[in-house]
Amino acid sequence: MKHQKNIIAAIALILAIAGCKKYEQFPVDKVGIDKIFDPRDSAGTNAQKYLYGIYSVLKNGHNRVGGDYLDAASDDAVSSASSPSNIVTILSTGSYNSYNLPNEENLFGAYYAGIRQANEFVTHIDVVPVLAKYKGYSMKYVWKSEARLLRAYFYFELVKRYGGVPLMGNKVYTITNDLTLPRNSFDDCIKYIVSECDAVQDSLLTFPIADPEADSHRVTKGTALALKAKVLLYAASPLFNGGNIDASNPLTGYTDFQSSRWAAAANAAKDVIDLGTYSLVSEFKDVFLTQNNPEVLFIRQGDNSNSVESANGPVGFPGANGKGQTSPTQDLVNAFPMANGLPITNASSTYDINNPYNNRDPRLAKTILYNGAQWLNTQIQTFEGGLSKPNSSLQQTKTSYYMRKFMGNFEGTNNYTAHSTDWVIMRYSDILLGYAEALNEFEGPTTNVYNTLISIRKRAGINAGADNLYGLKAGITKDEMRTVIQNERRIELAFEENRYWDIRRWKLAENTMNQPRTGLSIVKAGTALNYNPVNVLTTKFVTPKMYLYPIPYDEVQKNPNMKQNPGW
Numbered sequence: 001m002k003h004q005k006n007i008i009a010a011i012a013l014i015l016a017i018a019g020c021k022k023y024e025q026f027p028v029d030k031v032g033i034d035k036i037f038d039p040r041d042s043a044g045t046n047a048q049k050y051l052y053g054i055y056s057v058l059k060n061g062h063n064r065v066g067g068d069y070l071d072a073a074s075d076d077a078v079s080s081a082s083s084p085s086n087i088v089t090i091l092s093t094g095s096y097n098s099y100n101l102p103n104e105e106n107l108f109g110a111y112y113a114g115i116r117q118a119n120e121f122v123t124h125i126d127v128v129p130v131l132a133k134y135k136g137y138s139m140k141y142v143w144k145s146e147a148r149l150l151r152a153y154f155y156f157e158l159v160k161r162y163g164g165v166p167l168m169g170n171k172v173y174t175i176t177n178d179l180t181l182p183r184n185s186f187d188d189c190i191k192y193i194v195s196e197c198d199a200v201q202d203s204l205l206t207f208p209i210a211d212p213e214a215d216s217h218r219v220t221k222g223t224a225l226a227l228k229a230k231v232l233l234y235a236a237s238p239l240f241n242g243g244n245i246d247a248s249n250p251l252t253g254y255t256d257f258q259s260s261r262w263a264a265a266a267n268a269a270k271d272v273i274d275l276g277t278y279s280l281v282s283e284f285k286d287v288f289l290t291q292n293n294p295e296v297l298f299i300r301q302g303d304n305s306n307s308v309e310s311a312n313g314p315v316g317f318p319g320a321n322g323k324g325q326t327s328p329t330q331d332l333v334n335a336f337p338m339a340n341g342l343p344i345t346n347a348s349s350t351y352d353i354n355n356p357y358n359n360r361d362p363r364l365a366k367t368i369l370y371n372g373a374q375w376l377n378t379q380i381q382t383f384e385g386g387l388s389k390p391n392s393s394l395q396q397t398k399t400s401y402y403m404r405k406f407m408g409n410f411e412g413t414n415n416y417t418a419h420s421t422d423w424v425i426m427r428y429s430d431i432l433l434g435y436a437e438a439l440n441e442f443e444g445p446t447t448n449v450y451n452t453l454i455s456i457r458k459r460a461g462i463n464a465g466a467d468n469l470y471g472l473k474a475g476i477t478k479d480e481m482r483t484v485i486q487n488e489r490r491i492e493l494a495f496e497e498n499r500y501w502d503i504r505r506w507k508l509a510e511n512t513m514n515q516p517r518t519g520l521s522i523v524k525a526g527t528a529l530n531y532n533p534v535n536v537l538t539t540k541f542v543t544p545k546m547y548l549y550p551i552p553y554d555e556v557q558k559n560p561n562m563k564q565n566p567g568w
């Protein structure tokens with residue numbers, strides 16, 4: 001059995017290290033558990049490589065769901081691919097069950113593999129006599145804290161998909177152990193994740209990172225506090241806090257409502273703010289292009305390339321080879337206010353239906369490419385028959401829009417060049433918006449709620465206005481402010497894997513996803529443009545059971561104690 005454990009550990013190490021670009025692989029025939037956690041290795045070289053391999057379990061969200069962004073399964077976009085078996089289309093139309101939930105989102109096994117790797121590390125690292133220290137802590141203790149926080153993050157990813165899941169503690173299970181573990185309650189899981197964040201926060205690296213070239217991908221104290229804030233925000237949200245899809249079922253949420261959960265979420269977000277080390281960068285696009293900036297709290301390391309442009313850039317530019325994979329919806333475009341901060345539906349907004357993209361929130365042009373937008377030294381043409389909507393067999397936009405977010409500054413260049421493609425998992429504006437949301441739910445639209453939203457709108461480039469409210473209305477109700485915050489999250493965090501989960505935790509998916517996704521057919525007549533709304537996809541949210549994924553069929557079959565989620 002010891003030999004078998006060594007083989008399992010060796011394979012896990014090799015696979016993990018292969019996914020981390022900074023480190024060399026070990027020879028297959030020379031790796032065992034005693035080599036990884038070596039009591040003679042005072043530098044902890046092999047153990048550190050194993051730890052860094054755990055980071056490879058993190059998902060890179062760029063086109064990760066069958067070639068699409070997860071947001072293309074929400075109301076913010078559709079896939080430009082024509083196949084009805086497109087994975088995001090399966091998700092957005094509810095065409096899945098416990099047998100066939102697509103692997104890109106059926107991450108039960110993937111995250112438990114990561115949890116096992118973290119447990120291997122936590123269990124064995126103590127034998128390694130690491131001499132290095134960090135702020136008084138043995139470096140191996142810092143590494144152990146990293147593994148624990150990554151494990152906590154993996155549990156969060158499971159809980160937001162499935163509800164309560166089995167908690168493994170630090171135990172590394174083998175085939176001789178009883179693996180018929182029951183699911184822990186949702187409450188147990190939230191408490192465990194939060195307690196892990198609390199336990200490790202002070203023994204992690206702190207931002208700014210001393211050696212960002214080597215360590216920018218590693219979790220920090222800020223990451224721990226941000227994860228705690230995110231977890232508590234989800235736990236306080238309607239889906240889990242008073243809106244449980246199975247009211248008496250502790251696996252699918254709390255069985256009661258407590259407003260204090262909103263207070264806990266607000267306080268956790270405030271802890272991140274009070275660190276005083278994170279801030280909004282002045283240029284919105286730089287969040288994703290400038291590495292190690294003070295808005296980023298947690299990343300999945302990418303490479304330097306133009307892969308985002310190749311997959312999502314507009315078609316019609318010879319040499320650029322964009323595939324236009326992501327078609328943003330008209331619903332998302334309409335969500336962006338005017339430059340004065342007023343919604344386009346407001347009579348005072350100055351919105352012009354014949355010039356729909358003029359004087360809009362600057363984030364629109366930094367998130368979406370629309371007809372007439374500048375790109376590669378020319379103007380985008382998404383009118384029917386235009387350069388980027390040729391109406392040929394070529395894959396192209398279905399909505400008249402292309403995604404622009406995450407791409408380099410190519411408005412005035414002729415070609416794409418390489419840039420950072422790190423996937424930002426958590427950033428400071430997400431925490432600010434979570435703080436505003438939780439505080440509004442607990443206390444109402446206080447001055448702190450207003451000021452938090454103003455800081456985000458000010459960075460976006462919205463005009464202050466005579467009242468310095470950046471388009472916000474004075475004296476609004478809690479319900480009105482909730483709508484404002486939800487829309488602000490939508491436009492600020494578009495395509496960052498938030499909207500898909502937000503409409504679920506707010507229990508809005510049964511409304512937003514049971515209507516067609518829309519775009520425009522723009523017809524050019526001489527110099528005039530006619531903007532015609534079109535339906536491009538009928539999405540479905542069939543029943544409330546879809547607020548949580550089904551536990552994979554195989555897991556339920558092999559474990560009689562693994563209860564399935566309601567309705568599946």
